[in-house]
């Protein structure tokens with residue numbers, strides 16, 4: 001089988017945009033990954049790499065994690081899908097409710113895009129309103145896709161993106177559009193210090209304007225401290241979406257939340273799929289969540305992720321010429337910034353040559369151990385020296401074609417809001433309209 005055959009049969013040769021050849025250093029990165037074990041992946045030539053994109057954030061425990069393999073194998077032997085419900089659906093729902101108390105009722109789906117589409121539909125059905133505000137990436141379905149540059153074929157809808165942290169704009173849009181929902185990723189690569197403030201302001205504004213607050217925790221779920229942004233920052237969204245790491249790489253996602261809102265699914269709104277009750281995903285999710293809860297996995301992930309982030313930034317300071325290189329984001333999902341695609345691609349190329357597979361985000365997981373992280377740090381330092389050497393002409397050392405950015409752009413938070421806070425017409429002081437005069 002050749003890569004040419006693949007691209008003849010499969011558009012771009014991939015099922016996911018960020019797996020495209022153009023998103024890596026073409027001619028340097030492997031075409032295929034054949035298998036994975038723990039924190040390592042192996043290509044068709046038998047080369048071993050420490051994996052950092054980790055299945056785009058899905059394999060949080062590592063590839064082929066034994067407890068998950070066992071749970072799936074056992075279920076496989078007993079049948080995977082029936083035409084009535086199975087008790088494991090309730091077992092998982094109870095576990096989810098226990099971990100995320102805001103999930104009073106929920107339904108299972110297979111992908112994060114479905115979870116967001118379903119939550120948006122439920123919010124529209126509950127409020128009887130149509131417009132949607134969004135912040136972040138929410139999958140490929142038309143309601144969201146129509147807001148992106150790659151939107152041919154999607155029917156245009158009244159959906160308006162809001163910049164992360166822009167409370168003033170959010171308030172304006174809530175007044176102007178009277179949206180059914182504001183769906184947002186709690187954070188992408190923003191500083192931890194500002195996340196709580198932003199989420200609390202969003203919560204208050206959505207309540208005042210009777211807009212359903214949907215927290216898209218497809219990435220932040222199971223990865224943030226206390227297993228989610230909502231738990232960590234004590235925010236109760238009306239609806240939430242979970243997927244990605246929920247079943248450690250087995251297709252599984254979920255949306256749910258406030259019971260009154262979710263009850264529209266027992267009335268005039270439906271979200272239904274043949275594979276919603278797929279027992280492989282459900283078994284994998286139960287096993288994954290139990291490991292995450294019982295083994296202090298999140299603490300391990302944060303320690304490993306912080307170590308790598310700090311070492312990257314220290315190396316950037318010590319070795320690199322410019323200030324333009326840094327690692328941003330919270331420890332379980334970080335992103336490297338370089339001044340140009342060529343600089344970053346040269347860095348990736350040099351890391352790959354030494355067995356480190358980087359992608360647009362690093363999702364450090366439970367299987368990354370100190371040996372992996374120490375090796376990675378040593379390779380990062382060597383790769384930076386190479387980038388430094390070719391700083392003025394990185395192309396001269398690049399074997400392949402520089403990587404393009406993925407569709408997900410790094411969000412640029414709005415500037416601190418204090419300056420933009422309006423003068424209150426009643427008391428003359430600066431405060432948001434949802435806050436009472438002092």
Ligand SMILES: Cc1ncc(COP(=O)(O)O)c(C=O)c1O
Pocket residue numbers: 111112113114116136137138139140185216217218219243244
């Ligand atoms: C925050 C967020 N929501 C939704 C999705 C869509 O999930 P999926 O690709 O599983 O459909 C993604 C995927 O990257 C995501 O990052």
